[in-house]
Amino acid sequence: MNLTLKxxxxxxxxxxxxxxxxxxxxISEHMSFLEMMDVLNExxxxxxxEPVAFDHDCRExxxxxxxxxxxxxxxxxxxxxxxxxxxxRMFKDGDTITIEPFRAAAFPVIKDLVVDRMAFERxxxxxxxxxxxxxxxxxxxxxxxxxxxxxxxxxxxxxCIGCGACVATCKNSSAMLFVGAKVSQYALxxxxxxxxxxxxxxxxxxxxxxxxxxxxxTGACEVECPKxxxxxxxxxxxxxxxxxxL
Amino acid sequence: xxxxxxxxxxxxxxxxxDYKNHINLVNPANxxxxxxxxxxTGLAGGSAAATLAELGYNVKAFAYQDSPRRAHSxxxxxxxxxxxxxxxxxxxxxxxxxxxVKGGDYRSREANxxxxxxxxxxxxxxxxxxxxxxxxxxxxxxxxxSFGGVLVSRTFYAKGQTGQQLLLGAYSAMNRQIAxxxxxMFNRHEMLDVVKVDGxxxxxxxxxxxxxxxxxxxxxAVVIATGGYGNVxxxxxxxxxxxxxxxxxxxxxxxYFANPCYTQIHPxxxxxxxxxxxxxxxxxxxxxxxxxxxxxxxxxxxxxIREGSKKPTDLSEDERDYYLExxxxxxxxxxxxxxxxxxxxxxxxxxxxxxxxxxxxxxxxAAAIERYGKEQAKIHNIKNASxxxxxxxGQAIVxxxxxxxxxxxxKIVDQNPYKTPMMIxxxxxxxxxxxxxxxxxxxxxxxxxxxxxxxxxxxxxxxLGASALxxxxxxxxxxxxxxxxxxxxxxxxxxxxxxxxxxxxxVEKEVKDRIDFFVNNKGTKSVDYFHKRLGKVMWDKVGxxxxxxxxxxxxxxxxxxxxxxxxxxxxxGSANEMNTELEKAGRVADFLELGELFAKDALVREExxxxxxxxxxxxxxxPQKGEAKRNDKDFAFVSAWEYKGEPADAVLHKEELEFKxxxxxxxxxx
Numbered sequence: 001m002n003l004t005l006k007x008x009x010x011x012x013x014x015x016x017x018x019x020x021x022x023x024x025x026x027i028s029e030h031m032s033f034l035e036m037m038d039v040l041n042e043x044x045x046x047x048x049x050e051p052v053a054f055d056h057d058c059r060e061x062x063x064x065x066x067x068x069x070x071x072x073x074x075x076x077x078x079x080x081x082x083x084x085x086x087x088x089r090m091f092k093d094g095d096t097i098t099i100e101p102f103r104a105a106a107f108p109v110i111k112d113l114v115v116d117r118m119a120f121e122r123x124x125x126x127x128x129x130x131x132x133x134x135x136x137x138x139x140x141x142x143x144x145x146x147x148x149x150x151x152x153x154x155x156x157x158x159x160c161i162g163c164g165a166c167v168a169t170c171k172n173s174s175a176m177l178f179v180g181a182k183v184s185q186y187a188l189x190x191x192x193x194x195x196x197x198x199x200x201x202x203x204x205x206x207x208x209x210x211x212x213x214x215x216x217x218t219g220a221c222e223v224e225c226p227k228x229x230x231x232x233x234x235x236x237x238x239x240x241x242x243x244x245x246l
Numbered sequence: 247x248x249x250x251x252x253x254x255x256x257x258x259x260x261x262x263x264d265y266k267n268h269i270n271l272v273n274p275a276n277x278x279x280x281x282x283x284x285x286x287t288g289l290a291g292g293s294a295a296a297t298l299a300e301l302g303y304n305v306k307a308f309a310y311q312d313s314p315r316r317a318h319s320x321x322x323x324x325x326x327x328x329x330x331x332x333x334x335x336x337x338x339x340x341x342x343x344x345x346x347v348k349g350g351d352y353r354s355r356e357a358n359x360x361x362x363x364x365x366x367x368x369x370x371x372x373x374x375x376x377x378x379x380x381x382x383x384x385x386x387x388x389x390x391x392s393f394g395g396v397l398v399s400r401t402f403y404a405k406g407q408t409g410q411q412l413l414l415g416a417y418s419a420m421n422r423q424i425a426x427x428x429x430x431m432f433n434r435h436e437m438l439d440v441v442k443v444d445g446x447x448x449x450x451x452x453x454x455x456x457x458x459x460x461x462x463x464x465x466x467a468v469v470i471a472t473g474g475y476g477n478v479x480x481x482x483x484x485x486x487x488x489x490x491x492x493x494x495x496x497x498x499x500x501x502y503f504a505n506p507c508y509t510q511i512h513p514x515x516x517x518x519x520x521x522x523x524x525x526x527x528x529x530x531x532x533x534x535x536x537x538x539x540x541x542x543x544x545x546x547x548x549x550x551i552r553e554g555s556k557k558p559t560d561l562s563e564d565e566r567d568y569y570l571e572x573x574x575x576x577x578x579x580x581x582x583x584x585x586x587x588x589x590x591x592x593x594x595x596x597x598x599x600x601x602x603x604x605x606x607x608x609x610x611x612a613a614a615i616e617r618y619g620k621e622q623a624k625i626h627n628i629k630n631a632s633x634x635x636x637x638x639x640g641q642a643i644v645x646x647x648x649x650x651x652x653x654x655x656x657k658i659v660d661q662n663p664y665k666t667p668m669m670i671x672x673x674x675x676x677x678x679x680x681x682x683x684x685x686x687x688x689x690x691x692x693x694x695x696x697x698x699x700x701x702x703x704x705x706x707x708x709x710l711g712a713s714a715l716x717x718x719x720x721x722x723x724x725x726x727x728x729x730x731x732x733x734x735x736x737x738x739x740x741x742x743x744x745x746x747x748x749x750x751x752x753v754e755k756e757v758k759d760r761i762d763f764f765v766n767n768k769g770t771k772s773v774d775y776f777h778k779r780l781g782k783v784m785w786d787k788v789g790x791x792x793x794x795x796x797x798x799x800x801x802x803x804x805x806x807x808x809x810x811x812x813x814x815x816x817x818x819g820s821a822n823e824m825n826t827e828l829e830k831a832g833r834v835a836d837f838l839e840l841g842e843l844f845a846k847d848a849l850v851r852e853e854x855x856x857x858x859x860x861x862x863x864x865x866x867x868x869p870q871k872g873e874a875k876r877n878d879k880d881f882a883f884v885s886a887w888e889y890k891g892e893p894a895d896a897v898l899h900k901e902e903l904e905f906k907x908x909x910x911x912x913x914x915x916x
Contacts, residue, residue: 012823030519032658038524038774045772045827050819053826055312057485060527061654062410063316078657085657110456111824118433121313125425129418132375134297136365136724141374142332145386154379155404158411162315191377 001027001093005040007052008100010109013116017109019098029089033076034059034066036088054113059084061226064161067168068113069100074165074224082163082226102168106175106211117164119210120178126206127199128182130191150188157184159227166221166229172213177221179207180233187240197244204241249502249886249901252684253357258907259339262361265685266728270735277302279741280734281465283450284308285437285492287420288317289413289715290698291471293722296419299428301727303734306463307420308432308452310487310829315417318473318485319718322409323530323651325391325401326715328366333390337398339363344908346713349395349582350678350706351856351876352910353508355884355903357685358703365724366716370402372723376415380404393711394531395582395915401712406530406651412715416722435461436829437492438757440468440499440694443749447496447694451750451757455829458822460758462750464743466734467693469726470496474677474699476509478837478844479789480781482674483515483528489833490840493681493700501689502886502899504702505679506840507848510709510857511790512675513586516658517606526673527658529609529651531711534579534586536614536644537668540566541598541607551600558600558608558667569593577915584708584856585915587672588874591790594671601669610667615640672790676714678705678857679847682886682901686729687721690886695730697721702884707856761821764831769816773830776811780804780834780841788845793861797849801842801894808838842893847885850898853877870912878910 002025010017024040031039034056041051057065066083070076076086091097099113107115132138160181167175183200186192192199215234222231254265272280280303284295287309295307311317329342342363347354370388374380380402381389390399404411423429434455441449441464449464475490476482497503514529542548543565550556569589571578581589590607593599600606619640623631631639641664645652655663681689681696683703689696698718705713783803787796811834819825854863854874863875884901 028520028522031522032524035522035524039522042772042774045816045818048816048818051827053824057311057316057487058318058321059486059525060321061657062321062407063311063318063485065311065316080653081657085654087657087660089660114824117312121421121431121433124418125421129422130375130377131422132372134293134300134372134419134723136368136372138368138371138375141330141370141380142387144374146382147386148382148384151379151382154377155381155407155411158379158404158414159407161320161410162313185379186377189377189379191375 001029001088001091003027003091003094004096006096006098007113009052009112012111013108027088029087031088032059032084033070033086033088034084052113053111056084061085062161064163067102067115067164069102069168071098074102074168075226079223080226080228082161102164104167104173104212106173107164107167119212120162120164120175122210123175123179123203123206124182127195127202130186131195132191144190146189154185154188157181157188157229157233160229161227163226165224165226167212169220169224170213171218171220172216174215174221175207175210175212176215176234176237177225177229177231179203180237181229183237183240184233187236196240200237200240200244204237249682249899250684251355251901252686253355254685258357258360261357262364269728269732272731272735272738274302276738278304280304280737281306281743282467282469282730283463283465284469284471285450286317286470286472286700287314288319288471288473288698289409289416289718290722291469292317292413292416292420293719294469294471294697294726295429296416296423297723297727298730299423305423305429306432306465307429308435308437310434310436310455312433314420315414317413318488319413319715320410321485321528322715323406323528324393324532325403325408325712326369326412326719327393327400327710327712328370328402328716329363329400330367330370332388333399335398337400341398342366342400345396346704346710347706347908348913349710350708351913352706352878352882352905352908353505353855353903354706355703356905356907360907361725362704362717362720365720368724369716369719373412373415376418378404378411378415391532392535392580394534394580394586395577395710401532403532406532406648409715412719416719437495438832439495439753440691441750441753442499442691443743443747446692448743449745449750451754456824458820458825460754462745462754464745466737466740466743467695467730469695469697470681470700471697471722472700474680475837475840476674476677478780478841479674479784480777481518481523481526481785483512483526486525489836491833491836493696494836494840496681496689496691496694498889500691500889501694501696502682502888503680503843504682504884504886505847506844506887507788507851508678508707508857509674510583510676510678511587511672513583513590513672514609514670515673516655517601517669517671518603527654528673528675529655529668529670530648531583533609533648533651536647537579537609537611538568538613539570539579539607539609540568541593541600543567545597548598548600552602567598574915581915582708582710587790588859590672605671606669607671608667609670611644611663612667615644615664618643676709678702678707678709682884686732687726688729688733693733695726697726707858760832761828764815764817764828765819765821767815767817769814771814771816773815773817773827773834776807776815777834777837779807780838783807784841784844788848791859791861792848794849797845800845801849804838804842804845805894808842811835811838839893843887843896846894846896847887850885851881853881855881869916870914882910
């Protein structure tokens with residue numbers, strides 16, 4: 001396939017960015033989208049230009065690093081995937097593809113397609129943990145049985161990879177799916193109960209402080225989430241918050 | 247310098263306990279005055295940083311990613327071993343110890359492995375307390391599954407995302423300490439060298455990957471937890487950014503590098519599809535619990551499948567060669583990774599590979615789906631269930647166990663693995679070699695520690711499945727926090743380590759000169775061009791099977807590529823900004839040295855063991871004909887290499903391995 005790429009280039013956080021057109025040729029439909037980007041970058045390096053900076057790492061859909069906005073969608077067309085799992089078979093010869101960084105006030109651009117997702121880190125630091133000492137002197141793991149249903153549901157919530165697609169795709173740049181997932185994981189497990197009230201209050205307060213918007217139940221986050229994190233987690237977070245404030 | 251493993255005296259089952267009872271402790275008030283640098287924040291580094299901070303040390307942690315949650319530990323799928331014996335199937339500390347030493351082909355250090363098995367059960371307790379959602383059975387207790395190379399079910403798991411959940415557990419423990427101010431986290435920073443003062447590791451030089459700024463950081467001890475070097479092959483299952491730089495830099499400053507030739511070739515990866523391929527994707531070994539591996543019996547069927555005139559599902563049971571079940575009846579599809587990988591290569595080399603490149607075998611779930619389907623039909627009391635119904639019920643069970651892996655496969659290959667068998671082929675995965683450490687996990691540089699995959703100690707020549715996560719967390723949560731205290735007890739009066747000293751000046755200058763070289767070199771070829779060439783030499787001549795001639799050639803070829811690299815490499819952009827090409831250039835420069843040492847180590851080891859198969863050393867007759875032939879008389883040692891400039895000039899030191907509690911014998915899985 002031969003393709004035209006329209007890519008956001010921005011030298012650094014303070015520079016003014018712009019869309020730049022590139023052509024790539026002989027793209028195989030078996031390539032992943034990131035391999036196609038590698039081909040472009042190899043081409044740019046060979047012609048002495050700076051390659052396009054983009055975040056990526058594991059390339060198996062689990063690290064949550066790749067963060068492109070492709071043709072107006074976080075991680076591009078196709079559902080339930082990250083950009084590294086997007087394959088060129090989703091495109092046609094002659095297509096023009098628009099590639100931008102994730103857009104949200106709380107995710108400032110660092111360079112080209114790379115954004116700063118430190119806001120997520122600070123939210124996790126505000127309460128995304130159970131305050132158990134890492135001493136190894138904890139009780140036997142089977143001493144508190146957990147129903148299979150609760151464990152499975154907690155696992156579904158814990159599956160979040162922190163990629164930020166939910167924020168990038170939300171018209172309000174809300175991080176409630178991300179925060180809801182972590183709150184839910186611990187809300188469903190007996191180990192997380194003791195600090196539940198503080199956890200949800202602190203994490204939500206930090207989320208607001210970072211400049212993420214609110215949820216208006218549009219559901220776009222759930223649609224774009226590569227791991228299928230459900231809106232139920234937002235509902236559970238809201239319930240937890242209400243309970244905490246009572 | 248003579249190697250001292252510092253293995254404590256006494257019976258193996260008491261060593262760790264006795265040792266802990268006698269080491270020096272640092273009192274809590276003094277820990278506040280001691281700084282520790284942890285480089286790498288995956289399972290090993292993350293758990294170590296959290297625990298050291300918990301103890302009261304001031305921790306500075308470094309990650310090249312934007313968050314510790316991205317470390318490649320996150321991609322581990324199948325599970326974590328622990329000798330809990332919850333299943334009552336005969337597991338024990340000794341059995342886990344035995345399986346690990348045997349699986350590693352008797353090339354690991356007994357005392358370390360025993361300690362690993364001993365603390366394994368604590369890991370599960372710790373993780374559950376942290377809220378890691380392990381799989382549970384209907385009674386609410388933890389569930390287990392089995393893995394290659396063992397006859398018990400000791401593997402704890404969280405779907406096919408165990409690494410993710412364990413890493414997020416360690417990450418959450420870190421976050422708690424970051425919030426308390428006990429860990430200072432440096433994201434998007436890369437360590438580029440270590441600084442020694444009076445022979446001791448006292449700091450690092452790091453580059454801020456956003457601004458390009460070169461920074462000095464001091465501490466009383468430095469812990470390296472930066473994972474393995476599988477990316478020396480260019481194509482591997484490692485994340486794209488996984489690199490050897492920190493480990494290689496400490497090697498160049500005096501840390502011995504052990505057993506570089508022990509690399510695990512994982513049997514169940516998605517085959518390569520073309521020259522553009524950037525990396526390989528692993529399918530968890532746990533799939534071998536339910537998947538049967540086969541190739542067609544008749545070469546005509548292989549041809550028909552490759553041409554597309556036949557589908558694998560067209561072949562009847564007796565037209566298939568379930569070669570693992572045929573060759574290894576006792577372990578069947580669950581033989582260890584090195585055995586399964588070599589068997590797949592043997593079949594493909596003989597012409598039975600089932601994809602276009604001839605480098606794939608089938609991993610088939612049809613039998614498991616049917617078996618589970620029938621079982622479910624019974625459970626749900628469905629009489630005379632149709633084949634479709636049975637299939638549907640069975641598929642649901644397989645999906646619950648491995649759903650994310652099947653989804654991953656389908657996205658990459660564009661085939662539905664519930665309907666047609668998966669195609670798999672071996673790929674470079676985990677590196678058992680690494681920085682040499684003593685029982686304390688300290689390298690040959692005083693004050694410089696190395697943990698997790700980056701060190702060499704626990705897996706011998708081959709790692710059993712579900713043991714990587716176990717070692718990472720054992721080192722970080724339970725071993726290093728004790729052993730480092732013994733060293734730091736001497737540092738309570740040292741005070742802050744200044745960074746405005748000649749030692750820091752000198753190393754910073756070396757780092758800056760190298761960066762300046764790259765951005766100013768007027769070369770014509772990209773970093774990847776050299777990396778791919780290196781990878782090809784490594785795979786062709788230092789891959790799944792090696793011989794003396796190939797290894798000698800590889801050493802010369804790698805040296806030639808390295809020389810060309812330093813003349814011809816081109817790095818666009820500048821040093822004072824985010825520059826991903828510059829980052830890669832430094833990492834590939836290190837791989838170009840490590841690759842040669844790797845080949846040299848493989849050349850010296852004139853025996854086959856685990857992940858190192860020397861073609862000259864195979865069993866010639868008897869029931870083990872064609873299997874790897876180990877030579878305990880001459881090679882029961884750890885190769886620890888001392889840096890002397892060119893990799894070819896590295897000096898070999900031998901740590902003789904003693905097996906007092908396990909008898910060395912032929913590894914048979916038949």
